[in-house]
Amino acid sequence: SQQGEEDPQALSIQEGENATMNCSYKTSINNLQWYRQNSGRGLVHLILIRSNEREKHSGRLRVTLDTSKKSSSLLITASRAADTASYFCATSPQTGANNLFFGTGTRLTVIP
């Protein structure tokens, strides 16, 4: 399977704290993407980082990518109760196919 794996599977923090989620993958990639899924809803794209980029920021989100270790991390700073959701990484492989391979997700709970 080309799926990535997120770590941890579940994370519970207090509001205002930072949340870090990690993703490991197996194949060479064009880019890696992070998505959020609220309960009962579809996935929402958060950020895309290309294979030649090492770090990217978007608001309170910071994503890093280490292609030598085939890993990525998503940092959410100053978390809010509204950040409670599942977070998925998805990789776009270098095989030429326009597909994404999703990990199994990290369930984040932010306690008010």
Next chain:
Amino acid sequence: DAGITQSPRYKITETGRQVTLMCHQTWSHSYMFWYRQDLGHGLRLIYYSAAADITDKGEVPDGYVVSRSKTENFPLTLESATRSQTSVYFCASSDYSSGTFHQPQHFGDGTRLSIL
């Protein structure tokens, strides 16, 4: 409103029945995708389509049929439903017309399908 819509949101059917899940997008995105989401497996790709009349298999295509006669629609059919196909199904679209892979996918809110 622009976006991607799936119907129905919930469906209960019996084994052996045929069921079709609908997906419609208003962006004229070239690519459309069908995924299933199961606990412990994340999202797995069933089929995808690069354009009207062009479809291809994903990771778990067995038991499913797709068609794409119009750019905006991408229905998924379970020809003879089995209990193992009980899942949440998501449709997505993406605009790869610029020739780059660096595009996000946009998801519908899913269809929760139960097969008894």
